[in-house]
Amino acid sequence: MSATIDETLIRDVVSEVLNRLAGGSGSNGSPATPPRQATPTAAGVDGIYQDVDQAVAAAKTAQQRLAAATLKARGEAIECIRKICLEQAEELGRYELDETGIGRLDHKIEKLLVIGQSIPGMEMLTTEAVSGDNGLTVTEHAPYGVLGVITPVTHSIPTLACNAIMMIAAGNTLVVNPHPSGTRSAVLATQRFSRAIREKTGLDNLICLIEKPTLESANAIFTHPDVEVLCVTGGPGVVAAAMASNKKAIVAGPGNPPVVVDETADLEKAAEGIVFGAAYDNNVLCIGEKEVFVVASVADGLLDAMGRHGGYRLTGEQVEALARAAIHKDEKSGHWLANKEFVGKDPDVLARAIGLEIPKGTQLLYGEVGEDSPWLPCEQMMPFLPIMRCRNADEAIRLAVKFEHGFGHTAVCWSRNVETMTKMGKAVDTTLFVKNGPCMAGLGAGGEGFGSYSIASPTGEGITSPMTYTRVRRCVMVDNLRIL
Numbered sequence: 338m339s340a341t342i343d344e345t346l347i348r349d350v351v352s353e354v355l356n357r358l359a360g361g362s363g364s365n366g367s368p369a370t371p372p373r374q375a376t377p378t379a380a381g382v383d384g385i386y387q388d389v390d391q392a393v394a395a396a397k398t399a400q401q402r403l404a405a406a407t408l409k410a411r412g413e414a415i416e417c418i419r420k421i422c423l424e425q426a427e428e429l430g431r432y433e434l435d436e437t438g439i440g441r442l443d444h445k446i447e448k449l450l451v452i453g454q455s456i457p458g459m460e461m462l463t464t465e466a467v468s469g470d471n472g473l474t475v476t477e478h479a480p481y482g483v484l485g486v487i488t489p490v491t492h493s494i495p496t497l498a499c500n501a502i503m504m505i506a507a508g509n510t511l512v513v514n515p516h517p518s519g520t521r522s523a524v525l526a527t528q529r530f531s532r533a534i535r536e537k538t539g540l541d542n543l544i545c546l547i548e549k550p551t552l553e554s555a556n557a558i559f560t561h562p563d564v565e566v567l568c569v570t571g572g573p574g575v576v577a578a579a580m581a582s583n584k585k586a587i588v589a590g591p592g593n594p595p596v597v598v599d600e601t602a603d604l605e606k607a608a609e610g611i612v613f614g615a616a617y618d619n620n621v622l623c624i625g626e627k628e629v630f631v632v633a634s635v636a637d638g639l640l641d642a643m644g645r646h647g648g649y650r651l652t653g654e655q656v657e658a659l660a661r662a663a664i665h666k667d668e669k670s671g672h673w674l675a676n677k678e679f680v681g682k683d684p685d686v687l688a689r690a691i692g693l694e695i696p697k698g699t700q701l702l703y704g705e706v707g708e709d710s711p712w713l714p715c716e717q718m719m720p721f722l723p724i725m726r727c728r729n730a731d732e733a734i735r736l737a738v739k740f741e742h743g744f745g746h747t748a749v750c751w752s753r754n755v756e757t758m759t760k761m762g763k764a765v766d767t768t769l770f771v772k773n774g775p776c777m778a779g780l781g782a783g784g785e786g787f788g789s790y791s792i793a794s795p796t797g798e799g800i801t802s803p804m805t806y807t808r809v810r811r812c813v814m815v816d817n818l819r820i821l
């Protein structure tokens with residue numbers, strides 16, 4: 338299926354919204370006034386729960402009601418979520434940015450608009466039939482029941498909304514343990530989705546959210562007998578925990594997407610696409626470009642061109658100074674990790690940390706590194722992009738594979754040589770492999786195909802869809818009902 342994202346419409350709405358945010362926004366439109374608070378909650382009201390057992394019990398009853406309800410009501414419930422994402426994108430986007438301090442307001446708004454417009458729903462659920470001498474067999478895609486959901490801080494409301502649309506479309510209900518640092522946003526969105534769904538359809542508790550999430554509440558969801566399947570979206574810690582659980586788990590884990598640029602690439606387009614992708618929401622997307630390997634003969638051309646598309650080039654010393662300020666080596670795992678205070682921050686915050694003033698409107702900092710730079714293995718999730726010069730495409734591909742860490746998540750290639758693309762696609766073996774476009778083209782924005790906020794690489798479901806959250810059932814009639 339191919340969902341279309343009307344990019345012009347989205348851009349117009351975003352720019353109109355930002356224009357209305359008169360005076361008082363930060364360099365990338367950071368909020369100036371605190372937005373409205375979520376309504377104080379009582380247990381079980383509007384889908385908000387303190388206790389996992391209560392939340393699962395409510396979600397189980399709700400799932401039985403949803404299964405008995407008409408498909409029309411199910412469709413209306415999903416429309417309620419879409420409508421809120423579309424009509425309240427500005428308020429919810431602001432609210433989440435205010436709570437988490439991660440990302441950019443224009444992109445927070447855009448992400449919700451895209452979800453409202455084009456995340457696939459019930460239209461994606463198929464029924465297959467085979468008829469023959471021995472009768473008719475129908476294969477249908479049924480709900481699992483109650484799904485346990487873990488959401489990341491980087492896209493608290495988008496992941497909640499996207500998962501809810503897809504999971505409810507398939508007839509499931511959700512019990513959600515949001516990231517503690519994005520919980521207020523998740524509560525506000527859940528309350529609004531729940532009220533709208535109840536008013537429209539009479540259905541309640543389709544989304545049950547734990548108001549004070551902890552590792553213990555996550556574990557209670559992971560082990561609850563009435564939670565049929567887990568869908569977790571996050572970094573290595575939650576991936577390991579979900580994989581170690583005894584349940585079927587759909588696991589959307591971390592990425593460190595490499596980009597290869599070879600000597601045949603359209604450098605101007607590559608520079609524009611790389612800056613756009615890596616700067617998006619200040620580089621917190623799991624699919625966002627995290628390191629670039631460029632063939633030496635075109636490296637200067639690419640580095641110069643990135644400066645013409647909103648990039649600000651750092652010197653080697655500045656790149657090292659930024660590494661000392663913004664990332665660190667975790668002693669236990671030996672992995673390079675982002676310092677939390679820089680995750681998803683605007684480029685000027687990174688620049689100031691190394692005593693640098695940058696032009697207003699700068700989208701992304703970038704600079705050259707060598708193979709031993711800590712920036713290459715690090716999923717930095719901040720608007721700095723390391724660029725490494727390579728002897729040839731083969732070396733660039735080898736390093737792309739090395740620094741993708743075998744996550745199998747996302748990789749990008751800019752080339753007009755189909756052999757380079759093929760070689761890289763085979764070698765890097767990722768769920769998403771985008772050629773000649775920014776990373777988000779892999780999720781339908783500028784490329785073909787639908788989008789999702791949970792990309793399940795470790796467990797192999799890929800770009801999740803409503804079909805991901807179904808179990809396959811076969812209904813067989815022997816000798817009859819073939820009417821031909």
Ligand code: NAD
Pocket residue numbers: 487488489490491492514515516517552555556570571572573574575578588589590591592622623716790791792793794
């Ligand atoms: P995170 O791993 O810190 O947290 C993700 C969620 O997991 C949170 O709700 C957190 O409370 C929970 N969690 C963490 N450790 C846990 C454990 N041991 N047991 C149970 N729950 C646990 O990640 P984050 O900072 O919120 O998000 C960024 C990470 O998520 C990045 O690595 C990014 O690549 C990844 N991500 C992946 C996708 C995808 O679709 N593959 C999408 C978004 C983000």
